[in-house]
Amino acid sequence: MAVMMANSRRDIEIHRYPAILYLLAPFLALVLQALLPRWMGRFAYFDLPLIVTIYFALGRRSPIQGMFLGALVGIFQDALTHHAIGINGIAKTIAGYLAASVGIRIDVQNTVIRVLLNFALTLLSSGIYLVIYRGLLGIDMEWNWLNMILLAVGNSVLALVFFPLLDRFQVQD
Template identity: 35%
Template sequence: MEAPTVSPPFFQPALRIAMNFRDKLGHSLRRRHREPDLPQRATLRGVIFWVVVGAVSLLVQVYLPVYAPLASQLELPLIVTLYLAFLVRDPVPALLYGALMGVSQDALLAQPVGLFGIVKTLAAYSAASASSRLDVEHPAPRCVLICFFFLFHQFFYWVLREALLGLDVQFPILLTLAAAMLNGAAGVLIFLLLDRLVRVV
């Protein structure tokens, strides 16, 4: 008789976070589908769905500005991260997803790993915490929140570049405000698309 496999102690916190992330996604999918007993495979599909959506947003973020320079003002990974944070309304899976998206974006942009990781973790945690108290189901509040968290994201990204890297970088206020409005408008459309896709998943 084989002895049961026991995970090493240092793996257990990571496993708990991963299971919590999976459970929260499953809970969100059940709420969206209004099905109290959504099968386990649907939860797994949800996790795969968010990995794919995140990967697509990162690739578009990196390559689209090459062909459309205006797209460089969009923050698609942030918009996707905010949607998931608003959906699960739980800081733990939200910050985990935000950290993953941010670190991946750092790696793709060949910049010091951790800048976007830290900023997107903060944004995801704050968005998930705020979503439990605010209306995030309608376009107008969604637009306002996306604009706010874009400004939050850009400000802390600027602070980290100044503080951690010692770079003398100007903070373009007017351009950032215009980009916030652009991301707010684009984010509302992307949220509507994700609403439809989440129902399918």
């Protein structure tokens, strides 16, 4: 367990990226999220904007930055749907906050932790979405739990690919 804790200097350092990447990565994630499901049909079990939010929140280790990124990405995602704007925003704000808060305490370079974090935060995000829709707004909506699990699995697998890819853009001191 101690292996997973962030105790070395490398573990607790704040990762820096080129400024353009903060804009480009979320934007590309949003565009691909809008495009790919149309081509992949019902097998599009992923949420790229959430993966990007979790990645930057973990890397920057700043809950405030994680929250704002999550909120912006979520609101943008909501704007592309026909649902109320803010549902994804709230879910991803909380996901960004939790990812950054966890990132302070544990080793975020560990692959297992990344996968587990993505799985857990995707499930949590979907759960928050459901709670807001049904509980807060009181709107009836059918829900498929299997899809939710598959979405979490898909995000975890994609995080294995995208996290190392984005790591390559880190600015070395």
